Amino acid sequence: MxxxxxxxxxxxxxxxxxxxxxxxxxxxxxxxxxxxxxxxxxxxxxxxxxxxxxxxxxxxxxxxxxxxxxxxxxxxxxxxxxxxxxxxxxxxxxxxxxxxxxxxxxxxxxxxxxxxxxxxxxxxxxxxxxxxxxxxxxxxxTSVCEVAGCNTDAPLTQRLIDGQPAPYDSPEILVGDAEEGYEPRCIRHHEVPMLEPS
Ligand SMILES: [Zn+2]
Incomplete structure (x- = not known):
């Protein structure tokens, strides 16, 4: 040490x-x-x-x-x-x-x-x-992707609101919203609706 x-x-x-x-x-x-x-x-x-x-x-x-x-x-x-x-x-x-x-x-x-x-x-x-x-x-x-059956390496965090992927314009930090959830995801399963393709 x-x-x-x-x-x-x-x-x-x-x-x-x-x-x-x-x-x-x-x-x-x-x-x-x-x-x-x-x-x-x-x-x-x-x-x-x-x-x-x-x-x-x-x-x-x-x-x-x-x-x-x-x-x-x-x-x-x-x-x-x-x-x-x-x-x-x-x-x-x-x-x-x-x-x-x-x-x-x-x-x-x-x-x-x-x-x-x-x-x-x-x-x-x-x-x-x-x-x-x-x-x-x-x-x-990294973690392990939590989408059923995937089990791939997960470098990203998925935000879910009422079980659905949170849209891009959702705030970076949400406080006190009991309905939100987070889980590790692989890149293929990481979903951000309204994300502009670059
Ligand atoms: Zn996955």
Missing amino acids: HVKPGVLELYIGPMKSGKTLAAIHRVEGLNYRDDVDFIFVKPKLDVREVGVTSRFGARQYDPVVADHEHPGCLYELLRPWHRVVVIDELQFFGEGIVPVIRQLLVGGMNIIGAGLDTNFRGEPFGYMPHLVGLASEVQKH
């Missing part, structure tokens, strides 16, 4: 591709070191779960909830003794996340991020492409 000061490591991919677990696995070893403190951050938008339990250990990772619309809040969440920060659902962080990440890296922080690289349209999600550019290490994870 190495701490890499000033290095951004990213785990990206669609839903259910094990990104968060990979990030947790990356820092699991830090639990056995007394000399390294880390913090686990997730955006307040993501309320699906309160704690994140690692498959690799019994430790509960209690996330600190950040206001993703104001990424500058990360400065206040971090303490001088934190040497590593894990940020989950990085795609939800809004304008300002790129300079904040950059500043933290300049300050010597080791940042480990997990997030969706593409939105439901199959296009770059938020500032993820910029963050990929700042990263030293990027691991793309």
Whole structure:
């Protein structure tokens, strides 16, 4: 388990591709070191779960909830003794996340991020492409297409509204809509009605 000061490591991919677990696995070893403190951050938008339990250990990772619309809040969440920060659902962080990440890296922080690289349209999600550019290490994870009988490698995330593919003009981030669902899809089965062929 190495701490890499000033290095951004990213785990990206669609839903259910094990990104968060990979990030947790990356820092699991830090639990056995007394000399390294880390913090686990997730955006307040993501309320699906309160704690994140690692498959690799019994430790509960209690996330600190950040206001993703104001990424500058990360400065206040971090303490001088934190040497590593894990940020989950990085795609939800809004304008300002790129300079904040950059500043933290300049300050010597080791940042480990997990997030969706593409939105439901199959296009770059938020500032993820910029963050990929700042990263030293990027691991793309994939899932398995959930269309019956397919079982092909799934690099994309399908949004469903009332069981139907969400149209292209649906907002990038939907909040509090109980009827929406997401599943990993292969490229052949990824459907975005109204998508203009280019
Ligand atoms: Zn498929």
